[in-house]
Amino acid sequence: MEVLPLLRPMLATSSKPYNSDGHLFEVKWDGYRCLSYLEGNTTVLYSRNGIDLTAKFPELARLHEKVNSAPAILDGEIVVFEEGKPSFAALQSRGRMKDLKTIGRTSLERPAVFVVFDVLYSGGENVMDLPLVNRKELLEEIVTGNEEIVISQFVKKDGLDFYSACVAQGLEGVMAKKLDSSYLPGRRSPYWQKFRHTREADLVICGYQQGSSGRGLGSLVLGGYRDGMLVYQGKVGTGFSEQEAGALLEGLRKLEVAEETLKVPREEKRRTIFVRPLLVCSVEYLTTTNEGFLRHPVYRGIRRDKTPEECPAVERQ
Structure with missing residues (x-):
């Protein structure tokens, strides 16, 4: 035995x-x-x-x-x-x-x-x-x-x-x-x-966080519109290749702003670098958390055919 x-x-x-x-x-x-x-x-x-x-x-x-x-x-x-x-x-x-x-x-x-x-x-x-x-x-x-x-x-x-x-x-x-x-x-x-079983959503990139090493792209901070205001939907850190992550980071650095573009949870605020909310990306996800954030989101690409105002917040599921 x-x-x-x-x-x-x-x-x-x-x-x-x-x-x-x-x-x-x-x-x-x-x-x-x-x-x-x-x-x-x-x-x-x-x-x-x-x-x-x-x-x-x-x-x-x-x-x-x-x-x-x-x-x-x-x-x-x-x-x-x-x-x-x-x-x-x-x-x-x-x-x-x-x-x-x-x-x-x-x-x-x-x-x-x-x-x-x-x-x-x-x-x-x-x-x-x-x-x-x-x-x-x-x-x-x-x-x-x-x-x-x-x-x-x-x-x-x-x-x-x-x-x-x-x-x-x-x-x-x-x-x-x-x-x-x-x-x-x-x-x-x-x-x-x-x-x-996954769902899809188009959301606004409102900021980003660097990788664990302090370099490169770790995750995108996402928002959606509710009653004319951007609300936090979570962050996505998978689904982009190393090359695509580099291109995203290069573009996002040009959009950086000092002020918050949406309210994020306290534990995310210090790590988030906010950007002008101009880019829309498509994500897949399983469901939402109790707080209404996406669970297991996966990045699927930039939606250049959509404006940020066309991206409603995902309702809690």
């Missing part, structure tokens, strides 16, 4: 939806990715970056009682549901809490659920080399589902119809996983692919 090692979860590549006899398809849960370590009388929850989340979600501290094959490592998502759907805003609110009394009270009012979709260790044995379809069967054998832990269900073959059904229900997307694939901890592999 092996000692349970500290691992990082397997990651997916992106893809357009498809059908496949060699894949299963399951919901892409909108939560915190988590590896749960179940040993003896303890449950420890680690984020994808190795952060211990156990104290943040005390309602999940007894998952070891619902699994009959400890020591075990399970892979899944911590999810908070509102009106029957995952709410990332509600989850983020939980994740920001530090006061133990507040955490305890909220764990009763808005309890989290561990949605489990894979098993890495069972009975102290490494099962990552088993084909995925066998690991799914093992999950059904070892997990007793209840209000704290549920097994993610899946379909085979019909990825397109399943994706359409998930989109219709307002879910984030779908995961496609190769039936005969092994589990590759810490690696991003095409064995797993994600179909993300």
Whole structure:
């Protein structure tokens, strides 16, 4: 029997939806990715970056009682549901809490659920080399589902119809996983692919932030018009190539202004270099945060055919 090692979860590549006899398809849960370590009388929850989340979600501290094959490592998502759907805003609110009394009270009012979709260790044995379809069967054998832990269900073959059904229900997307694939901890592999349901918006570039090194373009600060005023919509730091980032930065430096062109959150103000709000860019995004900011935006290009005044703010979704 092996000692349970500290691992990082397997990651997916992106893809357009498809059908496949060699894949299963399951919901892409909108939560915190988590590896749960179940040993003896303890449950420890680690984020994808190795952060211990156990104290943040005390309602999940007894998952070891619902699994009959400890020591075990399970892979899944911590999810908070509102009106029957995952709410990332509600989850983020939980994740920001530090006061133990507040955490305890909220764990009763808005309890989290561990949605489990894979098993890495069972009975102290490494099962990552088993084909995925066998690991799914093992999950059904070892997990007793209840209000704290549920097994993610899946379909085979019909990825397109399943994706359409998930989109219709307002879910984030779908995961496609190769039936005969092994589990590759810490690696991003095409064995797993994600179909993300995205939205589009055209927004005004109101400023920018430099990269983490203090050089180059880190992100664009975006705004949209509401009642004749620019309002903050978030920032986008992915989607542009190195060459395009250089060209954007060169153009934005010519538009720099001393005054704020829109009100940004306090933590963003110091890092933001404001520019005249003349350029419009197109972005894709998943949804909005509780504050109305874009979630997971991706830059898609400058819209030279649109004026800033034609860019309404995205409403909270």
